[in-house]
Structures are given as C-alpha cells and as structure tokens.
Amino acid sequence: MASIIQVENVSKVYDGGFRALDDVNLSIEEGEILALLGPNGAGKTTLISIICGLVNLTSGSVSVGGHDTIRDYRAARSLIGLVPQEIALEPFQKVLDGLRFTRGLYGKPADPDFLENVLRRLSLWDKRDSMTSELSGGMKRRVLIAKALCHQPKVLFLDEPSAGVDVELRKDMWEVIRQLRAEGVTIILTTHYIEEAEAIADRVGIISKGKILLVEDKDTLVRRMGHREMRIELLEPLASLPDTLAKYSLAQSEDRCTLVYSYEANGERTGIMSLFNDLNAAGIKLRDVDTRQSSLEDIFVSLIEDKPEART
Amino acid sequence: MNLQAVWSIYRSEMRRFFRTITQSLISPVLSTSLYFIVFGAAIGSRIQEVEGISYGAFIVPGLIMLSVLTQSISNASFGIYFPKFIGSIYEVNAAPVSFIEIVLGYVGAAATKSMFIGLIILGTAFFFVDLTIQHPAAMVAFLTLTCISFSLFGFIIGLWSKNFEQLQLVPLLVITPLVFLGGSFYSISMLPEGWQTVALFNPVVYLISGFRWSFFGMADVNIAISLMMIALFLALCLGIIWWTFRTGFKIRS
Ligand SMILES: Nc1ncnc2c1ncn2[C@@H]1O[C@H](COP(=O)(O)OP(=O)(O)OP(=O)(O)O)[C@@H](O)[C@H]1O
Ligand SMILES: [Mg+2]
Numbered sequence: 001m002a003s004i005i006q007v008e009n010v011s012k013v014y015d016g017g018f019r020a021l022d023d024v025n026l027s028i029e030e031g032e033i034l035a036l037l038g039p040n041g042a043g044k045t046t047l048i049s050i051i052c053g054l055v056n057l058t059s060g061s062v063s064v065g066g067h068d069t070i071r072d073y074r075a076a077r078s079l080i081g082l083v084p085q086e087i088a089l090e091p092f093q094k095v096l097d098g099l100r101f102t103r104g105l106y107g108k109p110a111d112p113d114f115l116e117n118v119l120r121r122l123s124l125w126d127k128r129d130s131m132t133s134e135l136s137g138g139m140k141r142r143v144l145i146a147k148a149l150c151h152q153p154k155v156l157f158l159d160e161p162s163a164g165v166d167v168e169l170r171k172d173m174w175e176v177i178r179q180l181r182a183e184g185v186t187i188i189l190t191t192h193y194i195e196e197a198e199a200i201a202d203r204v205g206i207i208s209k210g211k212i213l214l215v216e217d218k219d220t221l222v223r224r225m226g227h228r229e230m231r232i233e234l235l236e237p238l239a240s241l242p243d244t245l246a247k248y249s250l251a252q253s254e255d256r257c258t259l260v261y262s263y264e265a266n267g268e269r270t271g272i273m274s275l276f277n278d279l280n281a282a283g284i285k286l287r288d289v290d291t292r293q294s295s296l297e298d299i300f301v302s303l304i305e306d307k308p309e310a311r312t
Numbered sequence: 313m314n315l316q317a318v319w320s321i322y323r324s325e326m327r328r329f330f331r332t333i334t335q336s337l338i339s340p341v342l343s344t345s346l347y348f349i350v351f352g353a354a355i356g357s358r359i360q361e362v363e364g365i366s367y368g369a370f371i372v373p374g375l376i377m378l379s380v381l382t383q384s385i386s387n388a389s390f391g392i393y394f395p396k397f398i399g400s401i402y403e404v405n406a407a408p409v410s411f412i413e414i415v416l417g418y419v420g421a422a423a424t425k426s427m428f429i430g431l432i433i434l435g436t437a438f439f440f441v442d443l444t445i446q447h448p449a450a451m452v453a454f455l456t457l458t459c460i461s462f463s464l465f466g467f468i469i470g471l472w473s474k475n476f477e478q479l480q481l482v483p484l485l486v487i488t489p490l491v492f493l494g495g496s497f498y499s500i501s502m503l504p505e506g507w508q509t510v511a512l513f514n515p516v517v518y519l520i521s522g523f524r525w526s527f528f529g530m531a532d533v534n535i536a537i538s539l540m541m542i543a544l545f546l547a548l549c550l551g552i553i554w555w556t557f558r559t560g561f562k563i564r565s
Contacts, residue, residue: 052406053405053406054402054405054406073408074314074408074410075408076408077406077407077408078408080406082402082406084399084402086399088398088399088400088402089398089400090324090395090398090400091398092328092331093324093327097324097327100320101320101321101323101324101403102403102407103320104316104317104319104320104321104323105314105316105317105320105321105403105404105407105408105409106316106317106407106408107314107315107316107317107408108316109316147403
C-alpha cells in the first residue's frame, strides 16, 4: 500500500518552551485505520493538529497525499476531515446549516442529497433543524463527525472519538468507521484504551512524552500485549508446589496463599483448563480467582526498557 | 481563490445577524430616535441652524456615522472573537482557506450589517427631519468605505482580544470619545481656535465632515482630505491584519 501521510522529523515546541513533539516520524498507509495510543499529554492532539494545519510545526515536514501541508496547504487540507477532541460548535447554528457551512469552506458546491445521507448515517437527520445547543453531548459529537465528513475527505482524523460516549453509540461509531474504511477512507484515531485500538485498528502507534515509541500491526502488538496474569487465592497455605504443577511455572506469594499464573491471552492454548484440572487432582482448594491484563503503563515501561527491539 | 468559502463564511455570519434581526435593529433605531428627540428637539430649539442647515438635519450624518462606527467594530470584533472563544474556529483553520478569504468573509459580513443599520437609521431620520441628499453616490461611497475600514479595525480587535473585557475596551475607551468629539453634533468651526487644531488630529472628524459634505455640500475639511484619511485608515488596517496573519496568526498556535 502507498503511504498517504508522511510525517518527517516533526518537532513542536509550544510558546512556553514545552516540547510536545520530539522528532516524530510516521507514515500512514492509504486505506488503513491507525490508532494512536498514549496517555494524557503524550502529544496525540498536537500531532493531529499539526497534520491538519491547526498548529504550526517548529521543525520537520508533513505531507498529505503528496502535498506539503504548508507550501501546498489547499490541496493537503482538502483531503482531510477532522473530528476534534473538544466539542466546539456554534450553539445557535442549526445542524444542517452547520454542515452547509463546512462544506462551503472546502469549496464544494451544495449537495443536499449527500448531506442528507451523512446525517442519516449518523442518525441525525431528525435533528437537522435543531440548534446545536439543544443536542445532547453524544449528538454533538456526531455532529462533529458529520461536519468532518461533509466534504468527502480521503483521510479522517478522530481525536478521542469515544470520550464521553456510551457503549451503544461507540458501537455505532465503530460501525461507521468500518464502513468508511470499506469506502477507502484512511482513518486515524487517538485513544487511551487498548481495547478500542484492538477493536477497530489495523495498526497501532504508541506515543508517549512526544515520541512515537512504536508503530506495529495490531495483531502483533496485541499478541505482545496479550500477556495476562491469573492470581489464584487458596483456601489454605500451600507449603510447596506438587510436581504435577511444575510445568505451569507458577509463582507463589510470601504467605503461600496465592499462586500466580502467567499466560498469553491470545495464545492457541491458555492452559487454564488443564491448570484447574491439575489443581483439582492435587487436592488444592481455591478461594478466588482473578485475572489482570498488562496495563498500558506496563507496556510503556516494557517498551522504554526494551527500546532496541521495540523500535521495529 | 476559494470564493465558495468566502461566501460560506459570509452567509453564516449574515444568518447570525438575521437570527437576531429585531435586537440588531431595535437598539440603533431606538437610540437614534432618542438622539433626535434630545439633541434635535431640546438643543435644536435653541441652536436652530448650523451654517444654514436646520440643526435636526445637521446631526443626521453624525448620528449615522456614530452607529456605523460602533456597529462595524462590535460586529466584526465579535464575529471573529466568538468562534475563537468557543473553539469552532478550528473548522476555518483546518479548511483550505487563505487568510484573505477569511478576512473577506468575516469583514464583508460585518460591513454589510453596519451598512444595513446605517441605511435604516437614515430611513428613520426621514421621519424626524426634512432631508435632501445632494450627492447620493458620494454618500453611499463614504458609507461603504467607512463600514469596510471600521469592520477591518473591529476584526483586528477581535483577533487580538484575549477576553471579553478587551473586546469591549477599545470601542469604549477610544471610539466613543473620538466620535463624540468628532463633530457629530456640532461643526468644528463652533469650537474655540485651539480646539479646532486639536480636532484635526481626530480621524473621525474627517469621516463625519466628508459624510456631511455628501448630504449638504458643505464640510469642515476639504472633501479630498477626508477621502485620503479614510483611504489611509483602510490601508493601515489592511497592513495590520496582513502582519498579524504573517507573524502570530492569532487564530493558530
Ligand atoms: N497551546 C499549548 N500551549 C502550551 N502547551 C501545550 C499546548 N497544547 C498542548 N500543550 C502541551 O503539550 C503536551 C501534549 O498535549 P496534547 O494535547 O497533544 O496531548 P494528548 O496526547 O492529546 O493528551 P490527551 O490524551 O490528554 O488529549 C501537553 O503536555 C500539553 O500541556
Ligand atoms: Mg488530546
């Protein structure tokens, strides 16, 4: 696949002297869904804002569809639709008027049928004559998406699309995103949640403290991140592990009341069933079982400790 | 040139104006009527004539200018400040629009609004006084130029304002005194010698004087000088806007 967005050696130092992006390189393939994953303040919004032309870069260059975003900003920006992180809408503007406005900004002739289509797709058609101040938060977010789509962009940026959105709407949104991808739109979204990246992205980029730590196929990454721990609390302390359990390389807690089993959640076999069978056979009684996945923080830590390999 | 975008900004700004058309018109019409009653009737009964023109008619150009200047500034400054304040300016920033197109859209709309209000006030004036306009074309030209240049000025204020206080401050502290001391309600020749000289440093004097000339064919200062002063002011505003967008941009970080 050809790359549609090239970010080369981009750094951003804000007026206060804060370095929000540090020598970022990123190539986004045409037609993919890329999730940018990172904690608060990582620089996700800054990166998106630079590509979209909202923030001036300090050094480096960005091109969209082969057009430099500064020298050839008209061509570059025409390809982009942006759904910002913060809801920012004219309160007294009617939904449909707002869409007409946005479409006009992109120099596109009026196309009522297309706008109707966009609104229907986002279940907003009934609200077309409502003022945005009369809408719920979730509806406002959909209005932002509709605005981003109303000039038929080839690249769509969604900055934290699932912030403040309920499960139902999130699913609908993912559905819209998948449809768009099927139509050939390239999609870049930011998120704090691995689950979200896992659910819809083709590739995942991890960004922290203004640096891109890695960009990887989702499947590879999920496998790498799929590391889980199961904590098994026992009814009675277990002095020593029976030999039959040796193959599980269990860890024991100090008080001997807890066993910890590590496994890969995405592996062919997790070994959980046979572990339980063997525990049962050894006559070990369980009080409780609890599993936890490696958190984003764990992954960051492991990535930072593990840089050479991580920077693939 | 992305004319579609200019039109889009213009239309959406005008929509906002027409959404609140009653408020937009009631206040200037009401205040003008009050001026006519207070200045025209109360003072006019004592002054009667200024340079051969009835006082009621004499103050019409000044009253129109007063409203047009303040309306241009408040419309244009609010027009760009508001989307900046609520954040919806991101759309304009992310769109394939040049700063010239942004200025044309916002300033064009603000100028149209104040032109509209100026004409409404002129219409109102006909109810109160006998009025003939000697140079209608020049009148319209003067009005248009004033609307445009002061909308540009308002746009600059809106670009640079960091909060609502600043947005109010310039019109309040600078424009209102300049307008009141600019000969809206009197002829400069009615001032004492020394003050006449001081008045010549007030740019609004030239505007009102030129505008008054288009009504009555008489002016405090030469009409050519008046025109030059507006042109100068217009150029200055354009220069500042160009420089603002060149350097800080003010709508981008
Ligand atoms: N206009 C600004 N001026 C100064 N510093 C800024 C500005 N905008 C962002 N920053 C700083 O840059 C850093 C990155 O911010 P950014 O908004 O890009 O993070 P983010 O990854 O989007 O975070 P979040 O997940 O919270 O949205 C932060 O430390 C922030 O404080
Ligand atoms: Mg952000």
